[in-house]
Every structure is written in C-alpha cells, then in structure tokens.
Amino acid sequence: MIRVCAFILALAGGAVQAQTLNFPSNASLQAEVVRAADSYILPLGIWDRGEMPTRTVEGRVTQQAWRIEAASLTTLQLVRPLREQLRNDRYRIIFECQTEACGGFDFRFGVETLPPPEMRINIGDFRFLAAERTGADGSEYLTLFTSRTTQAGFVQITHVGPMVADPEPVAQxxxxxxRAFDAAPDATLAEQLEHVGRAVLADLSFATGSAQLAEGEYASLQALADYLSSAPQRTVALVGHTDSAGALATNIALSKRRAASVRERLITDYGVDRGQLEAEGMGYLAPIASNLTEEGREANRRVEVIVTSIQE
Known part of the structure; x- marks a missing residue:
C-alpha cells in the first residue's frame, strides 16, 4: 500500500545516519512503498524490438516518489545533482537514457513505477538512471526515474539493498x-546545451506537410556542428515535433522524418560525425505552447536537439 507522506526529518539526538540522496528543500516526499524482502526487475538497457535487458535483484526494496516545486525545470536539472551525489557516494552508473533514446512509450511502461498523482511521468520528457555499489553488507542498486510537468519536477527512487535490521534512510x-535555469534570450546554442541540456533549432524551414529540410544555410546547424566538433564525446538526439492537427501515428512519422532530414544535412553539409547524432520523432506529444492558436501551433512545429551522452 502506498503511504502518502508529508516528509518531516526528525532527529532526536545521537549521530545522524548517512543519507544516500539529499533533495532540495523545495522537494516533498509524496509516496513511499517498502518491501522488507522482495525482488526488483532492474532495467539495464533501452527497449528495442520488443525487448529490454534487465537483471533481477533481491533485497529490501524501497520506492519513493518526490515532487520538486519549481516550474520550468528540465529533467537534466533534476537529475544532474542527484547523479553527482550517487557518484560521490561510491555508486557506479550502469545505465542512463532519455525519452525516445530509452525506447519512449514502451520503455516507460516497461519499468515499475508508482502511480499518479504521487508520481507523474511525461512520456515526452523523462530520464532514467540505474546505479550500483558494493558496501559492507553487500550489493545495493538504485534507480532514478525523472520527469516533469509545467508546474513541478518528479523523481522516483527505487532502492534495493541488504535486508538489515536498521537500514539507512534513502533520502532527505x-x-x-x-530553481529553473532559464537561458537568457541571447544565450548561445552551446550554452543552452551545456546548462539546460536542450535547445530548439528555431531557424529551420520545412514546406507545409513536407519532411524535407529546405535548402539554405542555417545558423543553428552551424552552431550545433561547431559544438559537436569541440566535444567529440558528446552525442545528441534530434527530436521532431508537430502541432496537434492530424492523427498521432502520422505526426510521429512526419516528425521523425524531419529530424532525420536535419541529421543528414548536418552530416553531408556540416561534417558532423554520424555517430554523434540520433533522429527521433514525438509528433504532438510534447507541446511547448497551446495548439488552440496559430502562434502556438507554429511554435510546436519544431526540431529540438537534446544532449544524450552521459559523459561529463
């Protein structure tokens, strides 16, 4: 049974136990499930062709859903400080992915999650991370499933550890x-990718209903090519988006073809290494404006670039 909690840290003297994760003070624990002895299917790779690599791990399973009260947070902003804490706490990151690079809809529903409203997952914008470490009492595993709405960020922790009598708290x-990092209006594409993890390629041009990028030079593609050339370890996903007119399957196919057209232009005209680029399509599933106005629909018809590499 889910226990919905208002998270209050109470310390009544004595030494404080070490915390695995320290959330920001504008975060609150929404739900917690503890199974004293159970197994968990640990995802270890992307969903591809109907399959996802996993490992069954056993121990004390603790799942928590956290809500962070801050509008316009990106999933990168949510996960980056937690990932660094894990590394500092001797965890080894064994798998990490983002949205379509994870396998999209299929991956999201292939992973065990707490239900809404305590945990909300936007299928158009999420990140998943799995980590492990070996301590004095044996192996531990921890996953983070991170997503966001326009009002708040959401993080689910799943921790599998030794079945000890007095376990350390998972988080506080x-x-x-x-708070959200909002790129200044004159921020460069490279600054947006480094600080926010994503950017809109705002100057691209496609004919109505066409997946072919129009001929011409594009400042955003040159800036992206320069960024990738200066950071050859970086990989990015080009993600196409549409407005809400038409069927979802049609829009997903169109948005993916547009992203693929941008990828090919970057390779052929700007000399970008093919291995640094992926192309995916979300259709109308991740709008950034209202589809009730022409201005909003125009804003939603876009191609974004999202940093996908996990190397820092």
Missing part, C-alpha cells in the same frame, strides 16, 4: 532549493 530534503 535539506539541500538548497532547486
């Missing part, structure tokens, strides 16, 4: 509040 909320 006491770090500095987390």
């Amino acid at each position: 909320a006491g770090a500095a509040p987390l």
Whole structure:
C-alpha cells in the first residue's frame, strides 16, 4: 500500500545516519512503498524490438516518489545533482537514457513505477538512471526515474539493498532549493546545451506537410556542428515535433522524418560525425505552447536537439 507522506526529518539526538540522496528543500516526499524482502526487475538497457535487458535483484526494496516545486525545470536539472551525489557516494552508473533514446512509450511502461498523482511521468520528457555499489553488507542498486510537468519536477527512487535490521534512510530534503535555469534570450546554442541540456533549432524551414529540410544555410546547424566538433564525446538526439492537427501515428512519422532530414544535412553539409547524432520523432506529444492558436501551433512545429551522452 502506498503511504502518502508529508516528509518531516526528525532527529532526536545521537549521530545522524548517512543519507544516500539529499533533495532540495523545495522537494516533498509524496509516496513511499517498502518491501522488507522482495525482488526488483532492474532495467539495464533501452527497449528495442520488443525487448529490454534487465537483471533481477533481491533485497529490501524501497520506492519513493518526490515532487520538486519549481516550474520550468528540465529533467537534466533534476537529475544532474542527484547523479553527482550517487557518484560521490561510491555508486557506479550502469545505465542512463532519455525519452525516445530509452525506447519512449514502451520503455516507460516497461519499468515499475508508482502511480499518479504521487508520481507523474511525461512520456515526452523523462530520464532514467540505474546505479550500483558494493558496501559492507553487500550489493545495493538504485534507480532514478525523472520527469516533469509545467508546474513541478518528479523523481522516483527505487532502492534495493541488504535486508538489515536498521537500514539507512534513502533520502532527505535539506539541500538548497532547486530553481529553473532559464537561458537568457541571447544565450548561445552551446550554452543552452551545456546548462539546460536542450535547445530548439528555431531557424529551420520545412514546406507545409513536407519532411524535407529546405535548402539554405542555417545558423543553428552551424552552431550545433561547431559544438559537436569541440566535444567529440558528446552525442545528441534530434527530436521532431508537430502541432496537434492530424492523427498521432502520422505526426510521429512526419516528425521523425524531419529530424532525420536535419541529421543528414548536418552530416553531408556540416561534417558532423554520424555517430554523434540520433533522429527521433514525438509528433504532438510534447507541446511547448497551446495548439488552440496559430502562434502556438507554429511554435510546436519544431526540431529540438537534446544532449544524450552521459559523459561529463
């Protein structure tokens, strides 16, 4: 049974137990499930061709859903400080992916998650991370499933550890509040990718209903090519988006073909290494504006670039 909690950290003297994760003070624990002895199917790779590599791990299973009260947070902003804490706490990152690069809809529903409203997952914008470490009491595993809405960020922790009598807490909320980084209007594409993890390629042009990128030079593609050339370890996903007119399957196919057209232009005209680029399509599943106005529909018809590499 899910226990919906208002998370209050109470310490009654004595030494404080070490915390695995320290959430920002504007985070609150929404739900917790503890199974004293159970197994968990640990995802270890992307969903591809109907399959996802996994490992069954056993121990004390704790799942928590956290809500971070801050509008316009990106999933990168949510996961980056938690990932660094895991690394500092001797965890080894064994798998990490984002949205379509994970396998999209199929991956999201192939992973065990707590239900809404305590945990909300936007199928158009999420990240998943799995980590492991070996301690004095044996192996531990921890996953983070991170997503966001326009009002707040959501993080699910799944921790599988030794079945000890007095386990350490999985997390607390006491770090500095987390606020959104909004790129300045004149921020370069490279600055947006480094700080936010994504950027819209705003100057691209497609004929109505066409998947072919129009001829011409594009400043955004040159800036992206320069960025990838200066950071050859970086990989990115080009993700096409549409407005809400038409069937979902048609729009997903069109948006993916547009992203593929941009990828080919980057390779042939701008000299980008093919291995640094992926092309995916979301159709109308991740709007950034209202589809009730022409201005909003125009904003939603876009190609974004999202950093997908996990190397820092």
